[in-house]
Amino acid sequence: MDAVALLALLASSAPAAPAAVSSSTSAARAEVTLSAAGDIRLDGPIAAIARKGGPGAPSRAIKRALAADIVFANLETPVTTRGDKTPKTWNFRARPADLKIPRAAGVTALNIANNHVWDYGERGFLDTLHALDRGHWRYVGGGLDRARAERVRVFKVRGLSVGIVGLTSTHPRAAWAGPRKPGVAYSDYARIPDIVRRAKKKCDVLIVSFHGGTELAEYPNDIQKAVAHAAIRSGADLFLGHHPHVLQPVEIYQGKPIVYSLGNFLFVSPSTATRSEAIVRVEMNRDGVQQLTFVPLDGNWGRPKPASAEVAAQARAALDRLGAFEQRPDLLIFESPESTPKDIPGPSVGRTAHP
Template structure:
């Protein structure tokens, strides 16, 4: 029977050829040569994205002359981004900034020329520019008024007609301003007792102050005067706290001398407005001490020093005074001396109170001095002391761009604009 296996066939073939079996053995390695696995296909190359200028973002409105804050996103990472402004029909570079690894960047630019509108865009080399952004520029408005008393006859009228009544003729106007300022000539507290020997002492209720803030739109209140301390240091401390609680800013008084002299900064549309306040009418014990509440006593040296410090930290400085002679329609030598000290220190606006009647408003370039703004929310007892007004200042980073006194008249504690 013929062999059926491969070995049998090999033995048969070897025997027939006379060859030894050992010579016919084939090494296993030679039988099946190794085969290398196929090489993996080459990885596809990651395409390099084209350069991108990304997106530029800016506020819609800024105050005149202030730097414009810009923010960029989705620019080519770590690329140099040029910020361009449209001027005289051409795009001109005004700043550059390097984007971070995420393509983001921030900067502030100040155009050399003032304009009502600016068009800005970002551009990276080799890329199309970003879509332009439009930024509007305008003056910041500050409305300043005179003496505000929430006690005495005003409190009696509010008890009959409501807390809003004294403000009802002027609230809309005051709310339309970016900042509203006045001289709060009373304490606001439920504590304390009237200072002994003082002829007139005034105190109002916190609810009346809340209406001044939320209905009338008051923002900054001067306390450097001769009535903020009428009911003692505890009541003055309460007044400071209530002003802060209702979202307003006090100036010219504090828990101690250091706090009283601390400047207050209010910012609108990027314009930083600093307020400092001083009183030249100082009943005994009203001045702040190293550890006692009170007001800031006015001296030319302190006025210059504090105003100069404020000018270093803000774009516009408003210096407020309580000074002068009651019922006098002209500033005296002391008022002029203190105003000169404030202007020397860098004040842009000087606002005065205490005479209870209007005194002149003087323009000096881009600075203004209002010696007395008279009464405002007050139980005025005569036509002479009932004439008042709202002084509207238009402010920029250069100072006071415009000033206008809108006349008003007080009737039954309620000032109303004269048409």
């Protein structure tokens, strides 16, 4: 879609009316929690750490901080021993056994709509689907055809249905899923409203996961903002982004939270700018998203750990570049390392509102 068409689409999308707020006293309490983290790369340094210390070694210091009913992250690695390299600067590849690494961390759901799942072409992508299916993983953003790549995955927890859809803007056309072609769910602006509206009909709370943006950029680019706003206007309750490898700000749009980038998780990048990471713990009930608590981490070269005061300050500054924490202190919480045990930032202690 060209720029003129995109502007026309955005201009024609009328803002949605604010959601009604229930007067029920039970609505004030969350029924279900979801923890979301950023990018996972399963080969290279992460695989080496796991080979030496076991699959739980990379995540050992922060596993309890990640604990929730649903634990979601972006799998930035094809799982295959076959296929031809796609011509590009960085090609990743992991073995099926390496999927024990996110499982040991407690991850229960994965996004695969990203710019590395096609690193070894269609054969490598199909092997990845097979490995995930064989391992009984719940995943979004890719499939044997476009319908399956775009479909919502619904998690039913204590009577609440939480749906997740995965999209990406980072692939060339060769990797896009088609009506009869395997691939990833491309974030076609013209299709976003239909994808989101269909998904929302199947769940109480809908989360859109999006892989896109500019690597190492402090702010979201125009594509990120356009996709996020279209998703929220179409009915998404929360937008979670990844790909820039650094934290980007939170935005409140039509009353709904947009997290443009959570940075890395189990991933080693050559830039020290990627050191500051975060987990976001989302509390939800039938009225939607009730609270987001951001837990700052230090990437620690593939062994993430609770952030020091210095790294946490960097994380807080990055997340609040648009002033969202001051705008919605009831919704957005930043977990300060000074009030949280440094070894285990557990979900029941030390939550402090952003100052």
